[in-house]
Amino acid sequence: MQLTINGTAHEITGDPRTSLLDFLRHDCGLTGTKKGCDHGQCGACTVLVNGQRVNSCLTLAIMQDGHEVTTIEGIGTPDAMDPLQAAFVKHDGYQCGYCTPGQICSAKGMLAEAANGWASFVSEDLDGKVELSAEEIRERMSGNLCRCGAYSNIVDAITEAMSTQTAGAE
């Protein structure tokens, strides 16, 4: 049994109780993904599985056999940052930084969901084109807590990264 993490195959061995989060951190040494509450409430452990954001603390590594996982290490590097990472730096989208890998993975997933036309709880129209207003971003990022309270800067960072990506696509 194996799963692919940031393009590299990893064998799943050991105790079936191992969460995907513990597998990433302990078995693979990918400590960018953070353990906050370990109960799906804080979002610090958010990673992408097959392109969708999930809480890695609430799934077992063994259940993800055959899937593709992207962690913060796979999103960018200090020398080649993702636009979201660059925007978080520019806008001070953090203070202590502990929630940041989860925030960025979550934002990455959110942009894909919005591009696919997924509505949120605050969307007026379930069928309309998704415009990621600050209100929409706040609702869609509500699964990622920041105890330093950098929320307004996080919204600014995501808003800027989004416009950069849109500009790049045109």
Place this chain on the structure above:
Amino acid sequence: MRPFQYMRPDGLGHAGQLLGDGARPIAGGTNLLDLMKLEVEVPDRLVDLNRLPLGGIEPTDNGGMRIGALVTNSACAADPRIRRNYPVLARAILAGATFQLRNMATTGGNLCQRTRCYYFYNIDQPCNKREPGTGCGAIGGHNRIHAILGASDSCIATYPGDMAVALSALDATVEIERPDGTSRQVPVREFHRLPGDTPQLDNVLEPGEVITAVILPPPAGGRQLYRKVRDRASYAFALVSVAAVVRMDGDTIGSAALAFGALAHKPWHDPRVEQLLAGQAPSDALFHQAADLLLQDAEGQGENDFKIPLTRRTLLAVLREATGGAA
């Protein structure tokens, strides 16, 4: 977390055989793994259903939809046919949890999510649901989130979900495969049960049975609303929620299907309220009569007394909006 045996069945029949005493099926895992970490759930075997062919949303012969048990909450809410024809369902799903959780949580698993009662979650406290016979800590204890309808002397826990409340208003059906390979269908309104003196049983699933799908009747049309009242604007369980499917017939209410969340051990559905509203001209006086009937037997537990007036106000707000803003 206690050790367990992890198994993947190679078919539904095999899953039924593996789901013996002490075994739990797992799909999204968002609720079960949380409870296993706390040792509220201590299965000695996990049966991973994720590789079974229970996905997909397909039309049914009579014009309804069949949602596979493994369809994620996200996929269900994003399906264009669900958004267009069953907006109350899409709205209810989007009102629950977060995108991360909805990307994992499944249709079948969501129906089986367990109560959020503090005493159920704390293994140092008495709880007849977690450990029958130990008593109920919530009765006379902290019970702000607890039931005002259908509770018993054994348990005052509520069913916490949103999706099933909309499914109850829509009168959907749960499709269940028995261990012997035959299948049965149970209306969502009868799937969850009241606690009585066996609160350890959340629903009518028998050992070895697996939910295979949820079946929606043909689109009901009308105004469809899901109103959720909670302590914060996002990512919180309901204190009161109302799912409504209201069809107007000229100036009178043709039909009003209503279901209520966070009031009882199951999504609450009271056909008497629907009968009272049908054929009547909308008015606040009528809506108050509906609330009177709904809440006739409501009983607060102390900290949750506020749910009784809150339910009335939420019902009035929903009925006003659904009937076109009648004063």
